[in-house]
Amino acid sequence: MAKEKKYRKKKLGSYPFASVIFSVTLALFVMGLFGLLILTTQNLTRLIQENVEMQVFLHKNLSDNEIVKIKKILSSKDYVNKKAGEPQVEHVTKEEAAETFMKETGEDFVNFLGDNPLRDVIRIKISPDFHATENLSEIKKEIGFISGVYEVTYIENLVQSINENVQKISLVLLGFTAILLIVVVVLINNTIKLALFSQRFLIRSMQLVGATASFIRKPFLSRASLFGFISGMLACGLLYGILRLAENEVEGLMDLVPVQQLMILAGSMLMVGFLVGFISTFAAIKKYMKMSLDELY
Structure with missing residues (x-):
């Protein structure tokens, strides 16, 4: 039992x-x-969206203080992507740009022309929250009004495709x-x-x-x-x-x-x-x- x-x-x-x-x-x-x-x-x-860049070309003959001021203005903007709390803003001098170009092409165009025609550029990575076409257009227009900025560019077709x-x-x-x-x-x-x-x-x-x-x-x-x-x-x-x-x-x-x-x-x-x-x-x-x-x- x-x-x-x-x-x-x-x-x-x-x-x-x-x-x-x-x-x-x-x-x-x-x-x-x-x-x-x-x-x-x-x-x-x-990750792809966070690497979308805008290139801010500066006027020639700007002083270091003026360039630092532009960087600070851009770093304070909400549309600039931040990584570990740091704004993704990078300043590339015209000398660095020329050196990179010569390494990639193997041509010393500075000696050939007798001058460096490139400009200093500030690269900013745009936050994915601001990738709408209207937002990017407004950002481009806003940056263009900053004193010392010559031109603002980004690959519009690439962003739209993304x-x-x-x-x-x-x-x-x-x-x-x-x-x-x-x-x-x-x-x-x-x-x-x-x-x-x-x-x-x-x-x-x-x-x-x-x-x-x-x-x-x-x-x-x-x-x-x-x-x-x-x-x-x-x-x-x-x-x-x-x-x-x-x-x-x-x-x-x-x-x-x-x-x-x-x-x-x-x-x-x-x-x-x-x-x-x-x-x-x-x-x-x-x-x-x-x-x-x-x-x-």
């Missing part, structure tokens, strides 16, 4: 866990892989994210329901002996939550392994996805596995508890 009681207690709320964990892990892994793709794409896009591609990529990724999330939830939900299908008669037997609804649900919900958590951990491990392998092939890939974002992604995978497993189990148990005996068969 004791052995039989122990056996029944062991079976309470149990169902084939290997197939459930495998299916849920696979679904969460695909979700995580796509999430990693989204993060990498967004961060790469942000903006258009970012919008297209964002819409495509948003659509795929919604579809994939639905597929993952449905897959996990169906996996849990199929696993619990074999337990429907056990649920009815427990009802017949007077077990309360909460008593019946408890072991199933506990096991489903545990399976969801384990599946999430396995999916996170697989995702990290794939990321490390990809890093060996693509140098600097890990730099595109900060640790904080990876932690948020891992937490999301664990949360989805836990919640979907819990809610699906709760709904399935409730359904089987309300079924008649004919419907159970």
